[in-house]
Amino acid sequence: MKFEDVYLSSLGTFVPGLVTTEQAVESGWYDADTRTASGLESVAVADSLSAPEMAVLAAGEALRRSHHEPGDFGALFHSSAYHQGPDGWSPAHYVLRNTLDTPITAMEVKQGCQGMLSSLVFAAHRLVCDTRKSAVLLTAADNYSAPLVDRWTTSRLSVFGDGAAAAVVSRGGGIARLLSVGTHSAPAMESLHRGSEPIFPPAVTVGRPLDYEERVKFWMDEWAKGNTPPMAHPGEVLQAALDEALEDAGITAADIKRVCHPSATLDALRDQFLDPIGFSLDKGIWEHTSKVGHISAADVFIGLEHLWSTRKVGPGDKVLLFTGSPGFEAGVAIVEIVAEPDA
Numbered sequence: 001m002k003f004e005d006v007y008l009s010s011l012g013t014f015v016p017g018l019v020t021t022e023q024a025v026e027s028g029w030y031d032a033d034t035r036t037a038s039g040l041e042s043v044a045v046a047d048s049l050s051a052p053e054m055a056v057l058a059a060g061e062a063l064r065r066s067h068h069e070p071g072d073f074g075a076l077f078h079s080s081a082y083h084q085g086p087d088g089w090s091p092a093h094y095v096l097r098n099t100l101d102t103p104i105t106a107m108e109v110k111q112g113c114q115g116m117l118s119s120l121v122f123a124a125h126r127l128v129c130d131t132r133k134s135a136v137l138l139t140a141a142d143n144y145s146a147p148l149v150d151r152w153t154t155s156r157l158s159v160f161g162d163g164a165a166a167a168v169v170s171r172g173g174g175i176a177r178l179l180s181v182g183t184h185s186a187p188a189m190e191s192l193h194r195g196s197e198p199i200f201p202p203a204v205t206v207g208r209p210l211d212y213e214e215r216v217k218f219w220m221d222e223w224a225k226g227n228t229p230p231m232a233h234p235g236e237v238l239q240a241a242l243d244e245a246l247e248d249a250g251i252t253a254a255d256i257k258r259v260c261h262p263s264a265t266l267d268a269l270r271d272q273f274l275d276p277i278g279f280s281l282d283k284g285i286w287e288h289t290s291k292v293g294h295i296s297a298a299d300v301f302i303g304l305e306h307l308w309s310t311r312k313v314g315p316g317d318k319v320l321l322f323t324g325s326p327g328f329e330a331g332v333a334i335v336e337i338v339a340e341p342d343a
Contacts, residue, residue, distance in 0.1 A: 001181045002248040006124040008335060009068060009135065009174030011305040012061030012166040014054045015292055018042040021159070030152040030159075038159070039266035039286075043151065043293030046143045046162035051084050052091040054164035055141035056098045058298075062166035063099060066135070066174070074133030075126055076106040079115030079140035081296035082149070083204065084108075095139050112325035113262060115297035116140035116165065117333055121181050123169040138167045140297035148209045151293070155212040157268040161293025165301035175308055176319070176335040179251075182244030185329035186237050188230040192219060193326035235276020238322060238330040242277055245332040249318075253278060256334075257317035260303035262324070263289035273322070299323060304335075313337050 020042045024030035046054060055078060076096045084091035092106035109115040109122070116138055123136035141164035144151045151160040168174070195215025197203060203210070219229040246252060261273060261284050274284060285303045295302060300321040307313045314337055321333045 006178040007174040008176045009168040009170035010065035012058040014057040015163040016046040044161040051141040051143045055139040058164035058166040059099045066168040068135045070100040072135040076137045077119035079109045079297040114325035117331045135170045142296045158264045158294035161295045163295040165298035179334045180245045180248035182241040182332045184240035186232040189328040241330040241332040259284045260300040260321040262299045263294040
Protein backbone atom coordinates (compact mmCIF):
# COMPACT_ATOMS: atom_id res chain seq x y z
CA MET A 1 0.00 0.00 0.00
CA LYS A 2 1.32 3.38 -1.04
CA PHE A 3 0.44 6.62 0.74
CA GLU A 4 0.86 10.17 -0.47
CA ASP A 5 -0.05 12.60 2.30
CA VAL A 6 0.11 10.77 5.63
CA TYR A 7 2.62 11.70 8.33
CA LEU A 8 3.74 10.75 11.77
CA SER A 9 3.12 14.18 13.19
CA SER A 10 4.72 13.30 16.52
CA LEU A 11 5.79 10.43 18.74
CA GLY A 12 5.69 9.87 22.47
CA THR A 13 7.11 7.09 24.63
CA PHE A 14 7.12 5.90 28.20
CA VAL A 15 9.81 3.41 29.25
CA PRO A 16 9.99 2.67 32.99
CA GLY A 17 13.09 1.85 35.02
CA LEU A 18 15.48 -0.86 33.85
CA VAL A 19 16.39 -4.11 35.57
CA THR A 20 19.71 -5.51 34.40
CA THR A 21 19.98 -9.09 33.21
CA GLU A 22 22.93 -9.43 35.57
CA GLN A 23 20.62 -8.61 38.47
CA ALA A 24 18.10 -11.11 37.11
CA VAL A 25 20.74 -13.86 37.12
CA GLU A 26 21.83 -12.97 40.66
CA SER A 27 18.19 -13.08 41.78
CA GLY A 28 17.65 -16.51 40.22
CA TRP A 29 15.15 -15.24 37.62
CA TYR A 30 17.30 -15.77 34.53
CA ASP A 31 19.75 -18.50 33.61
CA ALA A 32 23.36 -17.30 33.40
CA ASP A 33 24.23 -19.15 30.17
CA THR A 34 20.97 -18.02 28.56
CA ARG A 35 21.75 -14.47 29.55
CA THR A 36 25.21 -14.61 27.96
CA ALA A 37 23.87 -16.05 24.72
CA SER A 38 21.02 -13.53 24.56
CA GLY A 39 23.25 -10.48 24.55
CA LEU A 40 20.52 -8.60 26.43
CA GLU A 41 21.73 -6.04 28.98
CA SER A 42 18.54 -4.97 30.74
CA VAL A 43 14.75 -4.90 30.58
CA ALA A 44 12.18 -2.19 31.35
CA VAL A 45 9.96 -3.12 34.32
CA ALA A 46 6.91 -1.07 35.33
CA ASP A 47 5.89 -2.97 38.48
CA SER A 48 2.29 -1.90 39.30
CA LEU A 49 1.85 0.95 36.79
CA SER A 50 -0.84 -0.34 34.44
CA ALA A 51 -0.50 -0.52 30.67
CA PRO A 52 -3.32 2.00 29.99
CA GLU A 53 -1.74 4.47 32.43
CA MET A 54 1.57 4.17 30.58
CA ALA A 55 -0.28 4.68 27.29
CA VAL A 56 -1.72 7.93 28.67
CA LEU A 57 1.77 9.13 29.60
CA ALA A 58 3.15 8.34 26.14
CA ALA A 59 0.13 9.93 24.46
CA GLY A 60 0.52 13.08 26.52
CA GLU A 61 4.05 13.47 25.23
CA ALA A 62 2.99 12.86 21.62
CA LEU A 63 0.13 15.37 21.91
CA ARG A 64 2.38 18.04 23.42
CA ARG A 65 4.81 17.59 20.53
CA SER A 66 2.02 17.70 17.94
CA HIS A 67 0.52 20.84 16.42
CA HIS A 68 -2.99 19.34 16.64
CA GLU A 69 -5.90 20.24 18.91
CA PRO A 70 -8.33 17.61 20.33
CA GLY A 71 -10.98 18.62 17.82
CA ASP A 72 -8.70 17.59 14.92
CA PHE A 73 -8.86 13.90 15.88
CA GLY A 74 -11.26 11.43 14.30
CA ALA A 75 -10.27 8.25 16.16
CA LEU A 76 -8.03 6.61 18.74
CA PHE A 77 -6.59 3.13 18.23
CA HIS A 78 -5.00 1.39 21.24
CA SER A 79 -2.89 -1.76 20.81
CA SER A 80 -1.78 -4.40 23.26
CA ALA A 81 -0.56 -7.97 23.40
CA TYR A 82 -1.48 -8.84 26.99
CA HIS A 83 -4.40 -8.15 29.33
CA GLN A 84 -5.01 -4.48 30.06
CA GLY A 85 -7.42 -4.44 32.99
CA PRO A 86 -10.89 -5.61 34.02
CA ASP A 87 -12.77 -7.96 31.67
CA GLY A 88 -15.52 -6.22 29.76
CA TRP A 89 -13.80 -2.83 30.10
CA SER A 90 -12.38 -0.60 27.36
CA PRO A 91 -8.76 0.46 27.82
CA ALA A 92 -9.03 2.46 24.60
CA HIS A 93 -11.73 4.68 26.09
CA TYR A 94 -9.71 5.04 29.29
CA VAL A 95 -6.84 6.39 27.19
CA LEU A 96 -9.27 8.62 25.27
CA ARG A 97 -10.85 10.04 28.42
CA ASN A 98 -7.45 10.85 29.91
CA THR A 99 -6.00 12.41 26.76
CA LEU A 100 -8.22 13.95 24.09
CA ASP A 101 -11.47 13.57 26.08
CA THR A 102 -13.56 14.06 22.94
CA PRO A 103 -16.57 11.97 21.74
CA ILE A 104 -14.76 10.08 18.97
CA THR A 105 -14.46 6.37 18.32
CA ALA A 106 -11.85 4.50 20.37
CA MET A 107 -11.01 0.87 19.79
CA GLU A 108 -8.46 -1.74 20.81
CA VAL A 109 -6.42 -3.49 18.14
CA LYS A 110 -5.49 -6.97 19.37
CA GLN A 111 -2.89 -8.21 16.91
CA GLY A 112 -0.05 -9.00 19.24
CA CYS A 113 3.19 -7.20 18.53
CA GLN A 114 1.98 -5.97 15.14
CA GLY A 115 -0.99 -4.09 16.55
CA MET A 116 0.39 -0.55 16.47
CA LEU A 117 1.80 -0.94 12.98
CA SER A 118 -1.57 -2.19 11.74
CA SER A 119 -3.21 0.71 13.58
CA LEU A 120 -1.01 3.02 11.52
CA VAL A 121 -2.60 1.52 8.39
CA PHE A 122 -6.11 1.96 9.81
CA ALA A 123 -5.30 5.56 10.68
CA ALA A 124 -3.94 6.26 7.20
CA HIS A 125 -7.05 4.80 5.57
CA ARG A 126 -9.31 6.86 7.84
CA LEU A 127 -7.47 10.08 7.04
CA VAL A 128 -7.85 9.38 3.34
CA CYS A 129 -11.58 8.69 3.68
CA ASP A 130 -12.62 11.29 6.27
CA THR A 131 -11.56 14.78 5.21
CA ARG A 132 -13.40 16.37 8.14
CA LYS A 133 -10.70 15.28 10.59
CA SER A 134 -6.96 15.66 10.16
CA ALA A 135 -5.46 13.39 12.83
CA VAL A 136 -5.68 10.00 14.55
CA LEU A 137 -4.06 9.07 17.87
CA LEU A 138 -2.32 5.71 18.21
CA THR A 139 -1.20 4.16 21.50
CA ALA A 140 0.29 0.82 22.52
CA ALA A 141 1.25 -0.46 25.95
CA ASP A 142 1.81 -3.61 27.98
CA ASN A 143 2.85 -4.51 31.51
CA TYR A 144 4.07 -8.06 32.04
CA SER A 145 4.51 -7.72 35.82
CA ALA A 146 1.54 -10.04 36.25
CA PRO A 147 1.21 -13.23 38.31
CA LEU A 148 0.69 -15.49 35.27
CA VAL A 149 3.74 -14.23 33.35
CA ASP A 150 7.42 -14.87 33.94
CA ARG A 151 9.00 -12.29 31.65
CA TRP A 152 12.41 -13.99 31.89
CA THR A 153 11.43 -17.52 30.82
CA THR A 154 8.12 -17.29 28.92
CA SER A 155 9.94 -17.19 25.57
CA ARG A 156 13.48 -18.14 24.61
CA LEU A 157 13.33 -15.62 21.74
CA SER A 158 12.98 -12.51 23.90
CA VAL A 159 12.55 -11.12 27.40
CA PHE A 160 9.34 -9.16 27.85
CA GLY A 161 9.65 -5.48 28.73
CA ASP A 162 7.03 -3.00 29.90
CA GLY A 163 6.30 0.39 28.37
CA ALA A 164 4.23 2.41 25.95
CA ALA A 165 4.38 4.33 22.70
CA ALA A 166 2.07 6.85 21.07
CA ALA A 167 1.90 8.50 17.68
CA VAL A 168 -0.17 11.25 16.15
CA VAL A 169 -0.92 10.35 12.54
CA SER A 170 -1.81 13.35 10.43
CA ARG A 171 -2.23 14.89 7.01
CA GLY A 172 -0.39 18.00 8.17
CA GLY A 173 3.31 17.13 8.23
CA GLY A 174 5.47 16.25 11.19
CA ILE A 175 8.42 13.98 11.97
CA ALA A 176 8.15 11.49 9.12
CA ARG A 177 6.12 10.86 5.98
CA LEU A 178 4.58 7.41 5.54
CA LEU A 179 5.67 6.06 2.16
CA SER A 180 4.24 2.56 2.17
CA VAL A 181 3.10 -0.46 4.16
CA GLY A 182 3.37 -4.15 3.32
CA THR A 183 1.93 -7.19 5.07
CA HIS A 184 2.09 -10.94 4.53
CA SER A 185 0.82 -13.88 6.56
CA ALA A 186 1.28 -17.62 6.81
CA PRO A 187 -2.00 -18.71 8.45
CA ALA A 188 -0.99 -22.37 8.58
CA MET A 189 1.42 -21.33 11.34
CA GLU A 190 -1.49 -20.37 13.61
CA SER A 191 -1.23 -23.63 15.53
CA LEU A 192 2.44 -23.08 16.31
CA HIS A 193 1.50 -20.39 18.81
CA ARG A 194 -1.29 -22.55 20.24
CA GLY A 195 0.52 -25.86 20.74
CA SER A 196 -1.55 -28.33 22.73
CA GLU A 197 -3.25 -25.62 24.77
CA PRO A 198 -7.07 -25.74 24.56
CA ILE A 199 -8.83 -22.77 23.03
CA PHE A 200 -11.54 -22.93 25.69
CA PRO A 201 -11.65 -22.11 28.49
CA PRO A 202 -9.14 -19.27 28.00
CA ALA A 203 -5.93 -19.87 29.93
CA VAL A 204 -6.19 -16.79 32.14
CA THR A 205 -9.64 -17.85 33.39
CA VAL A 206 -8.24 -21.06 34.86
CA GLY A 207 -4.97 -19.61 36.13
CA ARG A 208 -2.74 -21.11 33.45
CA PRO A 209 0.53 -19.16 33.01
CA LEU A 210 1.60 -17.70 29.67
CA ASP A 211 4.26 -20.14 28.44
CA TYR A 212 5.40 -20.05 24.82
CA GLU A 213 8.15 -22.56 25.57
CA GLU A 214 5.60 -25.21 26.55
CA ARG A 215 4.02 -24.79 23.11
CA VAL A 216 7.41 -25.05 21.42
CA LYS A 217 8.12 -28.26 23.33
CA PHE A 218 4.80 -29.72 22.17
CA TRP A 219 5.74 -29.22 18.53
CA MET A 220 9.29 -30.51 19.07
CA ASP A 221 7.81 -33.68 20.55
CA GLU A 222 5.40 -33.96 17.62
CA TRP A 223 8.28 -33.52 15.19
CA ALA A 224 10.18 -36.33 16.94
CA LYS A 225 7.12 -38.54 16.34
CA GLY A 226 7.22 -37.74 12.63
CA ASN A 227 4.49 -35.10 12.67
CA THR A 228 6.01 -32.11 10.89
CA PRO A 229 4.97 -28.74 12.38
CA PRO A 230 3.13 -26.31 10.06
CA MET A 231 6.26 -24.25 9.62
CA ALA A 232 7.39 -21.46 7.34
CA HIS A 233 10.48 -19.35 8.00
CA PRO A 234 9.52 -16.02 9.61
CA GLY A 235 12.18 -14.36 7.49
CA GLU A 236 10.49 -15.52 4.29
CA VAL A 237 7.14 -14.13 5.43
CA LEU A 238 8.84 -10.87 6.37
CA GLN A 239 10.62 -10.70 3.01
CA ALA A 240 7.30 -10.93 1.17
CA ALA A 241 5.94 -8.00 3.20
CA LEU A 242 9.14 -6.04 2.62
CA ASP A 243 9.08 -6.63 -1.14
CA GLU A 244 5.57 -5.19 -1.30
CA ALA A 245 6.49 -2.13 0.75
CA LEU A 246 9.66 -1.41 -1.23
CA GLU A 247 7.86 -1.69 -4.55
CA ASP A 248 5.07 0.63 -3.43
CA ALA A 249 7.55 3.15 -2.02
CA GLY A 250 9.54 3.07 -5.27
CA ILE A 251 12.84 2.39 -3.53
CA THR A 252 15.23 -0.52 -2.93
CA ALA A 253 16.62 -2.01 0.25
CA ALA A 254 19.86 -0.09 -0.38
CA ASP A 255 17.93 3.16 0.16
CA ILE A 256 17.06 2.21 3.76
CA LYS A 257 19.20 4.12 6.27
CA ARG A 258 18.13 2.33 9.47
CA VAL A 259 15.82 -0.49 10.55
CA CYS A 260 13.50 -0.44 13.57
CA HIS A 261 12.98 -4.05 14.64
CA PRO A 262 11.45 -5.76 17.66
CA SER A 263 13.59 -6.57 20.65
CA ALA A 264 14.78 -10.18 20.59
CA THR A 265 17.77 -12.17 21.71
CA LEU A 266 20.79 -11.66 19.48
CA ASP A 267 20.59 -15.03 17.70
CA ALA A 268 16.84 -14.80 17.15
CA LEU A 269 17.10 -11.27 15.78
CA ARG A 270 19.78 -12.27 13.30
CA ASP A 271 18.56 -15.72 12.30
CA GLN A 272 14.83 -15.07 12.03
CA PHE A 273 14.71 -11.49 10.83
CA LEU A 274 17.76 -9.43 9.87
CA ASP A 275 19.83 -12.02 8.02
CA PRO A 276 16.93 -13.34 5.86
CA ILE A 277 16.08 -9.83 4.62
CA GLY A 278 19.70 -8.82 4.13
CA PHE A 279 20.25 -6.19 6.83
CA SER A 280 23.25 -6.14 9.15
CA LEU A 281 23.01 -5.69 12.90
CA ASP A 282 24.47 -2.18 12.71
CA LYS A 283 21.61 -1.09 10.44
CA GLY A 284 19.19 -1.99 13.21
CA ILE A 285 18.66 -0.67 16.72
CA TRP A 286 20.30 -3.40 18.77
CA GLU A 287 22.03 -0.75 20.90
CA HIS A 288 18.53 0.23 22.04
CA THR A 289 16.50 -3.00 22.05
CA SER A 290 19.14 -4.90 24.03
CA LYS A 291 18.51 -2.50 26.92
CA VAL A 292 14.69 -2.30 27.12
CA GLY A 293 13.35 -5.76 26.29
CA HIS A 294 10.47 -6.70 24.02
CA ILE A 295 7.73 -4.10 24.62
CA SER A 296 5.25 -5.87 22.33
CA ALA A 297 3.28 -3.58 19.98
CA ALA A 298 5.14 -0.46 21.13
CA ASP A 299 8.60 -1.84 20.26
CA VAL A 300 9.34 -0.38 16.86
CA PHE A 301 7.74 3.01 17.54
CA ILE A 302 9.83 3.38 20.70
CA GLY A 303 12.75 2.44 18.46
CA LEU A 304 11.86 5.06 15.87
CA GLU A 305 11.59 7.75 18.55
CA HIS A 306 15.04 6.65 19.78
CA LEU A 307 16.59 7.01 16.31
CA TRP A 308 14.94 10.37 15.67
CA SER A 309 15.49 12.00 19.07
CA THR A 310 19.15 10.97 19.17
CA ARG A 311 19.64 12.29 15.60
CA LYS A 312 20.76 8.95 14.24
CA VAL A 313 18.45 9.70 11.33
CA GLY A 314 17.59 13.04 9.74
CA PRO A 315 15.59 14.64 6.94
CA GLY A 316 15.65 12.57 3.77
CA ASP A 317 16.57 9.31 5.50
CA LYS A 318 14.34 6.29 4.84
CA VAL A 319 13.58 4.12 7.89
CA LEU A 320 12.13 0.62 7.80
CA LEU A 321 9.86 -0.52 10.63
CA PHE A 322 9.03 -4.21 10.81
CA THR A 323 7.39 -6.51 13.29
CA GLY A 324 5.31 -9.66 13.44
CA SER A 325 2.38 -11.25 15.20
CA PRO A 326 1.15 -14.73 16.04
CA GLY A 327 -0.62 -16.16 13.09
CA PHE A 328 2.11 -15.81 11.66
CA GLU A 329 1.98 -12.37 10.09
CA ALA A 330 4.67 -9.83 9.29
CA GLY A 331 4.14 -6.12 8.79
CA VAL A 332 6.44 -3.50 7.31
CA ALA A 333 6.21 0.29 7.14
CA ILE A 334 8.64 2.58 5.35
CA VAL A 335 8.86 6.21 6.43
CA GLU A 336 10.96 9.15 5.32
CA ILE A 337 12.22 11.50 8.01
CA VAL A 338 11.22 15.08 7.21
CA ALA A 339 12.16 17.03 10.37
CA GLU A 340 14.82 17.18 13.03
CA PRO A 341 14.06 17.23 16.76
CA ASP A 342 14.02 20.60 18.51
CA ALA A 343 17.29 21.66 20.05
